[in-house]
Amino acid sequence: MEADIAFRYEIPRTAQFLRDGAYTRVALQFPDEMLKDAAAVARALRRELASGGADSGVRVFVMADTAYNSCCVDEVGASHIDAQCVVHYGHACMSPTSNLPAFFVFGKAPLDVHACAGTLLECSRKSNKRILVLYGLEYAYALDDLRQTFMESCKSNSGNHEVQYAEVLCSVMSPSSSTTEENKIPQSSGPSCNGDISRNSESATFLNNRNGMECSSSTQKYSLAGMTWNISVEEKMEDYFIFWIGQDSSAFANIVLTFNKCEIVRYDAIENQLTADVSHLMKILRRRYYLVEKAKDANIIGILVGTLGVAGYLHIIEQMKDLIKAAGKKSYTLVMGRPNSAKLANFPECEVFIYVSCAQTALLDSKDFLAPVITPFEAVLAFGRGREWTGEYLLDFKDLITSEKQEAASTTGEARFSFIKGVYVEDNCPQGTSYAVGSIHLSLSEQVLSSNSAMKMRNNRKRRSLWLR
Structure with missing residues (x-):
């Protein structure tokens, strides 16, 4: 059992990494499927460190139930114990870390x-x-x-x-x-x-x-x-x-x-x-195109922060804010671990959400959600003027980061055709609103009808009051 643990979890190589870095506070991050071996791995690692003459003051902490996604290095959880490094076990997205060094043990799945x-x-x-x-x-x-x-x-x-x-x-x-x-x-x-x-x-x-x-x-x-x-x-x-x-x-x-x-x-x-x-x-790709078209008609956008450790996440959030503002729309920033339909239902005013996370968790199946959830790449396609989707697709937000400010689109631009509403839509309207051409006249007529109805009801009440007297 001990030999199997040492082989599958690369105990000697991990111990050498800790010795080379002279780390004394180490966080071991396990996904749910490997958590059953966490105690055995921690014991084996301590024994290996002791056999190599390492300082007996090395403290090892086991992290489970990560705040965000298990494929990312949980720097937030590691900071709670003042860890100097993180040993990450299991499947990893290999997103760059922001503050802590990380050592990856991918595991050894059987292969013929x-x-x-x-x-x-x-x-x-x-x-x-x-x-x-x-x-x-x-x-x-x-x-x-x-x-x-x-x-x-x-x-x-x-x-x-x-x-x-x-x-x-x-x-x-x-x-x-x-x-x-x-x-x-x-x-x-x-x-x-x-x-x-x-x-x-x-x-x-x-x-x-x-x-x-x-x-x-x-x-x-x-x-x-x-x-x-x-x-x-x-x-x-x-x-x-x-x-x-x-x-x-x-x-x-x-x-x-x-x-x-x-x-x-x-x-x-x-x-x-x-x-x-x-x-x-490929069906997922076609659905993502549909979500891009649906996002174009949204006026209020929620930015979901699904990571606090991947390098560059703050910059892409600011870039998304600039992009949304340049498109004449409003945005809210929400820090949320593992979004689900119940959590997002608390923000009904948001018509679409942009999910900022690592590449391998960026695609959320939002069929059961009240509002669609898109990636930063899809947001660039939806809200950027002159963007065209050629079929090429990106999931890593680092590929989108630019140092240049987003330029506001002209407020006198031509109306575009909405494939979702089936009408022409004017973007960049006052107060960040967008409306279908011809909808103002309809809303005004509705207001007149409701006003006339209210006046008739008041007149009827007055007549009844006079008759009772």
């Missing part, structure tokens, strides 16, 4: 390497594209064995064997900004490179670092879902066949929606089956 390599070989035979292998981070430990097994299988088989494997982004993360600078824009480690999203002069600052992509003279570097990979500058992601290893998770949804023009298959490591049907995720 030979069966997976055989399925990968079959895909390489059928596809004439280069294959890019992406995976859930819980399978990262088996990547070297998979690569070796696949290479051995290729020796006795012909076909397209051009396979590229993504690498884990990192296992140790340092804060990207201090507490006094957490509202600064997080800078990329290389020059930014904008993609081929169509835009006009009004939307020149649409994207800053699309999909975590960086460009050099010969390669493009992508960073998504905790992984990183390079492709040639002459190539596009559409030229690759994506082979995903893992479950139908939020990380997989992130990949499918972001690279929705690519051919993608999923290898289920539990069932050892290959699935090529991702139509359910």
Whole structure:
């Protein structure tokens, strides 16, 4: 049991990280499904630290029931115990931290390497594209064995064997900004490179670092879902066949929606089956477009803060406020952990909500909500003048951050057609209101009718009073 805990939770490597940093107050963050092993992991970690001659004053705290999402580093919970670092267990979105260093232990989900390599070989035979292998981070430990097994299988088989494997982004993360600078824009480690999203002069600052992509003279570097990979500058992601290893998770949804023009298959490591049907995720993309159109007609917008730890969250909130104000609308900012329909029902005046969170929890199924919930990317499409959706999709709000102020749209702009109301709508009206063309005349006639009705009722009461006298 102890050996299994040490292997699955990487106790020696974790202890070495704590020794190197001389940390004395350590927060261990577990998701719900791993919480049953928390006490055993804490005991094993203390024993390992003691055997290495570490200071016996190291205190270990277990965190559960995180304030926001378990995939994010819970810096708020860690601050309650004055932790110097966080050891994060389980699935992680790898969003940059703001204040505390973090060490990631992804776990080791079982994977039949030979069966997976055989399925990968079959895909390489059928596809004439280069294959890019992406995976859930819980399978990262088996990547070297998979690569070796696949290479051995290729020796006795012909076909397209051009396979590229993504690498884990990192296992140790340092804060990207201090507490006094957490509202600064997080800078990329290389020059930014904008993609081929169509835009006009009004939307020149649409994207800053699309999909975590960086460009050099010969390669493009992508960073998504905790992984990183390079492709040639002459190539596009559409030229690759994506082979995903893992479950139908939020990380997989992130990949499918972001690279929705690519051919993608999923290898289920539990069932050892290959699935090529991702139509359910494409339906989500169509629904998101509907929510964008619905958000355009909203006048009062609520900004839901779903994280207090992801670097840059304060800046994107301010950017959303500026965007909403420039569109002639009103906004309210609400800090809320794990939004649900009951919580949002307390704010009936908000016609749409913008959810600021990490990329892997950004998509909320708001079918049961009174008002739709959209992402910052969708808000840019809905409230920004001149924005057009080409089908390209972004979930990480860091890709939207810009240092330039949002410019107010002209109040004399032409009316736009609302696909939701079926009429032409004028935006940027006085007091931030928008109305359908012709609705003023209708409302005035209704007021006249109600006024006449009220006068008739008063006259009838007077006649009855005189008759009784």
